[in-house]
Amino acid sequence: MMAVTLQQSSASAVVEARRAHNEKLARKVDQTRATWFPLTIMAALVALLLLQFTGNYNYLLHMVLFTASYVAMASGWNILGGFAGYISLGHSVFFVIGGYFSGMILARYGISTIITAPLAGLLAAVVGYLIGMVTLKVRGPSFIISSIALLMIARILFDNWELIGGANGVTLPVNDLPVQWAKVPYYYAMLAIAAFTIWASYKIKHSKFGLGLRAISKDEIKAESAGIDTRFYKVMAFALSAFFVGMAGAVWGEYLTYLRSNIFLVILVSANLVLMSILGGKGTVAGPVIGAILIVALNELFVATMGASEINILGTGMVMAVGLMFFPLGLVGTLARKGKLPRVLNWD
Amino acid sequence: MADILQILILGLALGGVIALMGSGLSLVFGVMRIVNLAHPSLIIGGAYVTYWAFKMTGVDPIVMLPVASLIMAAIGVLLYRLMFERETKSAKYSEMTVLLTFALAMMVEGLLGGLFTNTQRVVSPDYATDAFFVGDIFIPKGQLYAGIVSLTIITALSLFLKYSRLGYAIRATTQNREAAELLGVNVNFICILAFAIGIGLAGAAGSLVSFVFSFFPAKHWEWVAMLMSVVVLGGMGSILGTVVAALMLSVIAAFVGTWIGATWSTLTFFLALFLILLVRPQGLFGEKPEMA
Numbered sequence: 001m002m003a004v005t006l007q008q009s010s011a012s013a014v015v016e017a018r019r020a021h022n023e024k025l026a027r028k029v030d031q032t033r034a035t036w037f038p039l040t041i042m043a044a045l046v047a048l049l050l051l052q053f054t055g056n057y058n059y060l061l062h063m064v065l066f067t068a069s070y071v072a073m074a075s076g077w078n079i080l081g082g083f084a085g086y087i088s089l090g091h092s093v094f095f096v097i098g099g100y101f102s103g104m105i106l107a108r109y110g111i112s113t114i115i116t117a118p119l120a121g122l123l124a125a126v127v128g129y130l131i132g133m134v135t136l137k138v139r140g141p142s143f144i145i146s147s148i149a150l151l152m153i154a155r156i157l158f159d160n161w162e163l164i165g166g167a168n169g170v171t172l173p174v175n176d177l178p179v180q181w182a183k184v185p186y187y188y189a190m191l192a193i194a195a196f197t198i199w200a201s202y203k204i205k206h207s208k209f210g211l212g213l214r215a216i217s218k219d220e221i222k223a224e225s226a227g228i229d230t231r232f233y234k235v236m237a238f239a240l241s242a243f244f245v246g247m248a249g250a251v252w253g254e255y256l257t258y259l260r261s262n263i264f265l266v267i268l269v270s271a272n273l274v275l276m277s278i279l280g281g282k283g284t285v286a287g288p289v290i291g292a293i294l295i296v297a298l299n300e301l302f303v304a305t306m307g308a309s310e311i312n313i314l315g316t317g318m319v320m321a322v323g324l325m326f327f328p329l330g331l332v333g334t335l336a337r338k339g340k341l342p343r344v345l346n347w348d
Numbered sequence: 349m350a351d352i353l354q355i356l357i358l359g360l361a362l363g364g365v366i367a368l369m370g371s372g373l374s375l376v377f378g379v380m381r382i383v384n385l386a387h388p389s390l391i392i393g394g395a396y397v398t399y400w401a402f403k404m405t406g407v408d409p410i411v412m413l414p415v416a417s418l419i420m421a422a423i424g425v426l427l428y429r430l431m432f433e434r435e436t437k438s439a440k441y442s443e444m445t446v447l448l449t450f451a452l453a454m455m456v457e458g459l460l461g462g463l464f465t466n467t468q469r470v471v472s473p474d475y476a477t478d479a480f481f482v483g484d485i486f487i488p489k490g491q492l493y494a495g496i497v498s499l500t501i502i503t504a505l506s507l508f509l510k511y512s513r514l515g516y517a518i519r520a521t522t523q524n525r526e527a528a529e530l531l532g533v534n535v536n537f538i539c540i541l542a543f544a545i546g547i548g549l550a551g552a553a554g555s556l557v558s559f560v561f562s563f564f565p566a567k568h569w570e571w572v573a574m575l576m577s578v579v580v581l582g583g584m585g586s587i588l589g590t591v592v593a594a595l596m597l598s599v600i601a602a603f604v605g606t607w608i609g610a611t612w613s614t615l616t617f618f619l620a621l622f623l624i625l626l627v628r629p630q631g632l633f634g635e636k637p638e639m640a
Binding site for chain 1 (some may be wrong): 446448453462615618619626
């Protein structure tokens with residue numbers, strides 16, 4: 001009897017000591033983290049609008065907005081593809097769901113998509129949850145193939161669904177702001193969505209949930225035998241990643257002022273999400289952000305110098321192949337492995 | 349009754365072509381565990397070879413078939429050495445190769461689009477628009493010839509795999525890579541050979557496709573899910589399974605197309621793919637459940 005209590009108390013003492021030690025390490029990491037860097041960039045982007053007083057910088061605003069939408073979507077994709085290791089090539093389905101849901105509300109009732117964006121995200125998440133329940137039964141190449149099939153099925157449905165305009169799509173009302181300021185609401189909305197996604201992605205990675213996802217990506221069977229409810233974790237990861245993609249899609253639809261399935265529902269959008277995450281470093285918080293900035297800049301360069309969209313596809317494919325073959329860990333991952341990752345980019 | 353027979357015949361003729369399109373994919377997966385998403389884009393590459401040969405010299409597409417398949421096989425060897433040989437040691441090999449072939453598909457599409465623009469093209473030899481009539485039923489000559497040629501090629505392939513020494517080696521590698529290597533099979537050479545045959549089959553399929561369907565560089569996205577559904581239903585790696593699945597699905601798609609509507613006939617393939625992955629991921633004739 002005595003011996004048992006003694007053992008228990010010493011065991012709990014060990015646990016206490018370990019917890020204290022872990023907290024000390026976490027505090028140390030927190031102190032060395034350069035949180036000022038993303039905050040400064042955010043502040044600079046918010047202040048960027050002041051440029052409009054000095055001239056017309058609509059192109060610059062458009063580029064930031066475009067990048068922010070991809071930052072949000074790639075970071076969202078990263079929750080499933082990076083943390084849990086399930087690569088989906090069908091995420092543009094959630095982009096189109098978000099876009100059409102909010103867009104149709106705007107067209108029918110005149111409520112701005114910026115207000116309905118969280119709802120669009122929720123709808124995308126619910127759809128993602130249901131699809132995930134089914135497709136996440138398979139893994140590896142089978143999952144990737146099933147995600148492509150999903151995209152094709154969605155494309156046929158959206159092209160033939162007369163209620164939402166079929167293949168012709170829907171034209172959305174244009175806001176009545178002067179040209180100089182017309183982009184402003186969408187600019188801030190998209191920045192907010194992107195910032196929220198990055199914050200959420202950080203929070204998820206450092207939660208028990210995120211730890212479980214990373215365990216799944218390393219070895220699903222071991223993760224399951226360690227007591228992780230892998231099924232629920234995977235499906236939740238799918239739903240969460242759909243949520244962010246759906247929100248971005250909602251605002252993007254109104255910004256474009258029209259919805260058409262051959263803009264949203266193309267494999268190139270999905271491919272871009274994968275490419276951005278992998279090139280930046282999948283499974284890291286900063287990776288998709290850096291990847292998105294790189295790919296958007298590269299695309300812009302291709303279009304500006306060579307024009308044709310075919311060259312753009314060729315270029316995207318080549319960058320993807322070279323990235324996969326020589327830097328499978330991505331920019332952030334490769335630098336981190338070599339211990340050369342600058343502190344300002346270590347957001348994990 | 350005549351209606352049903354008619355649809356059945358059209359479905360079977362198309363199914364023969366689709367079987368050839370899928371057989372290369374199946375072979376490459378069986379031997380190397382590469383899910384080749386670039387396969388349909390390489391088929392389109394073969395179709396362009398045939399198209400230009402026909403346009404410039406008037407060579408018949410079926411005569412052009414061996415040439416197109418040799419050209420594509422050579423490209424296949426090059427691609428394997430450049431892109432896939434170095435990945436064999438990678439830990440997440442098959443996932444990696446899916447993404448690599450996806451990138452390759454985009455590269456091929458961009459290249460073809462840049463060179464030949466995105467106009468719809470079709471090779472039109474005399475028989476492509478002609479048909480035989482048996483009573484009330486008509487059989488389009490183009491599709492019939494294509495179906496016969498493709499089933500002949502698949503039969504030849506099966507005989508080669510079954511009875512030749514190299515065929516033994518390829519099947520041994522499919523079954524167990526390490527054991528084959530221990531018994532003296534040069535696995536790397538077999539991989540290159542199988543990849544070359546697979547892409548060569550894509551070239552051959554391209555020649556047939558060039559007069560059966562109209563094609564343009566971005567068309568391969570429609571085919572990739574279609575071929576995947578055929579190959580997955582048949583069981584990845586099984587040529588016989590691919591043929592059976594291709595004939596089955598294209599007959600079903602033909603019925604759906606006539607009775608429900610043409611847009612929904614392609615949906616048959618995608619829905620089938622979805623269902624098979626969930627119900628029986630190893631397919632009809634597949635043995636290895638490791639895909640799941």
